[in-house]
Amino acid sequence: MTKRIAFRNARLIDPASGLDVKGGLLMENGRIADVGPRLFNDAEPNDPEVIDCKGLVLAPGLIDARVFTGEPGSEYRETLASASEAAAAGGITTIIVMPNTEPVIDEPSLVDFILRRAAATAKVRVAPMAALTRHLAGETMTEIGLLLEAGAVAFTDGDRTIRNARVLRRALAYASTFGALVVGHAEDPDLSDGAAVTEGEFAMRLGLPAAPAAAEAIIVERDIRLVELTGARYHFSQISTRASLDIVAAAKQRGLPVTCGVAAHHLALNELDVGSYRTFMKVKPPLRSEADRAAMVEGVASGLIDIIVSSHDPQAADTKRQPFAAAAFGAVGLETLLPVALGLHHDGRAHLSHLLKALSTTPARILGLNAGTLAKGAPADLVLIDPDEPFTVKAEQLRSRAQNTPFEGRRFHGRAQKTFVGGACVFDRRTGR
């Protein structure tokens, strides 16, 4: 028997086609069988399961291109299963997991492990990025060809910047041979060594070790020069300063195959949020000045910043309950990604469809995933969003195994109500599961 679910009375938003209309959608056997403004308008569909969307937004499920878990190696922080629970509740149907695990995902057999483990335990789709250099040591490149065949979607050293420009140049050249996407973290490792926050007046008053914001732009410029030499496809996983954005903008203008993302927390928080040494605000790269935060919002609105990511990085309480400089970097973000992005819509900074594009269609395009669209025949990865529902973030209610959210107590408007992966409901706000 075929499994069918009919959605009616939805506000269909498909950023892939620009569609934004009232209408209906039919899921059949895990795929989108039909969609359009007239579907189920008049007659009740005679399908076994009908969902009346009551005017809520039905959109492609979100794709989060930057998620750290602790599996394998530090499952106490997060497993693929627990991350997928949080993702489903956040309206995210595909998580791209980083290779920064123990062992590092730098072997085809380990990519295979992630894919099998995810298939067996995770509620949402999991696509692994593999390491660009062995053991993330920044010295020798990984087996990019074999890792691609194993299912890696891109190559990155996660939160590490490759210090040696020659190593990166060769890795980029080699990746270009296979048309592989390289994803970089831009933070000069020497300038930022030991730093906990961004250099500036506030850091000075707090007396915290700080790195200049230029530590990011220096690497962005370097990496773009290497892209120019090699022709490799390159994505900056997250940029956080206006200077970086200007460099990326110029590179795009020159026609270089460069894209960039921004972490949700860099859109919503600035360096002052560290307040009285709140370690949950310690992220990598660190929170920036208000001017830089505003520039990031502008970048998303203009489309110069291609995608928004959670940069979800679960950390156990004991590594955060430390003096600021000694505390671990990282913030959970899967369940706050959509609410933060919706904030830009409520502030009148960007259209809903534009934001959903940066959360689904564009990451799918950059990563080469068959997702991020409501097109007929596409996998039925969907999210039903109430863009206006007010709520307050409570850490203890987060589904992630770790609760290090920088948004504790913050009020947002709008979040996922239902999430579907391959036609199956993986989250329903009413039942909470």
Next chain:
Amino acid sequence: MTPAAAEPLLKSSHLLGIETLSVGEIASLLDLAERYATLNRGANKKSDLLKGRTLINLFFEASTRTQSSFELAGKRLGADVMNMSVRTSSVSKGETLIDTATTLNAMRPDMLVVRHPDSGAAELLAQKLDCCVVNAGDGSHEHPTQALLDALTIRRRRGSFEGLIVAICGDVLHSRVARSNIHLLAKMGARVRLVAPATLLPPDADRFGVEIFHDMRQGLEGADIVMMLRLQLERMSGAFVPSTREYFRFYGLDHEKLKAAKPGALVMHPGPMNRGVEIASAVADDIEVSVIQEQVEMGVAIRMAVLDALSRGLAPEGRNAP
């Protein structure tokens, strides 16, 4: 073998590279080598063309194949052959090279065959010595006798070079064999393709007037000749290529990939081979496609032709007294 007072065959008194040779010079060398190839298959392989001449093999890099090939070529032509293997100290190569040259010059050789890890070393010796210099491989620059022996092998099998598609596969970046072959094949009218990952190609390789391929099956599509290059072991561990197994998977020549080439395509390799790295044993040892042994045989003939041609420029009475 050659008539007395043979016509000069080369404009230069040295053979330093293919790039400066003309099509006519290349064709004449191949014609001459063809005759030596026939001679070498007979019972009496010896001539006295170079009787009384001294040939020094000066090798700053280990080589079995090239050195013995030149040694045999010199001996078959009746020359006195001396082999010198010099270990280079990496500190003061330039100085050592010129010192060595001066010393050797005093011994009055007629011909010097030199191999050196630095590009341009043969050129430097040619400037400093009074004898004929033959480049037996300088750094990543040229290895002219290898390209000539490859050409002879191809011409004997295919008749001419015109319109042949030759795919040169592997470590082009570090290869003097590739550079010499690119020059020679292009001059003789063949279409040259380079097949390698971007890390093993010079960034401006297209300036050679060749086609570049990163996908081996595409690069081999319709090729008449598949020329494999040796990948040095130290280049397989992450700097240029991530691993041996990945290299073999994507760039190692096996029968599966060879199917993309023209039926009856020839497989060549300058040796020594890394079996299971750039070439599968099943291909290397397949006498239907592999002409690797024939390349070695033609090597001696080519080197005899080169020594013969260069000797024609030597004064009959030897050099003038210093």
